[in-house]
Amino acid sequence: xxxxxxxxxxxxxxxxxxxxxxxxxxxxxxxxxxxxxxxxxxxxxxxxxxxxxxxxxxxxxxxxxxxxxxxxx
Numbered sequence: 001x002x003x004x005x006x007x008x009x010x011x012x013x014x015x016x017x018x019x020x021x022x023x024x025x026x027x028x029x030x031x032x033x034x035x036x037x038x039x040x041x042x043x044x045x046x047x048x049x050x051x052x053x054x055x056x057x058x059x060x061x062x063x064x065x066x067x068x069x070x071x072x073x
Contacts, residue, residue, distance in 0.1 A: 008055070015051045018044050 002010075025033060025040045054061070 011051060011055055015048060015055065018048050018051070022048065 021036070021044050022040055025036065
């Protein structure tokens with residue numbers, strides 16, 4: 001089983017690697033943007049945003065779903 005530091009490192013590296021095509025989309029030649037605009041808009045960018053949110057506030061989501069019975073204060 002993976003440790004927490006390994007999970008964090010894996011998420012960070014995946015987040016960074018998914019950002020490479022987005023950087024290419026932003027800084028690439030304008031005449032070639034239409035060929036991969038859809039995959040960036042509907043694939044890479046949403047995945048980056050969701051991973052970033054998970055790295056930022058994932059602990060709250062895990063805590064919310066891990067509650068079993070008891071009071072919810």
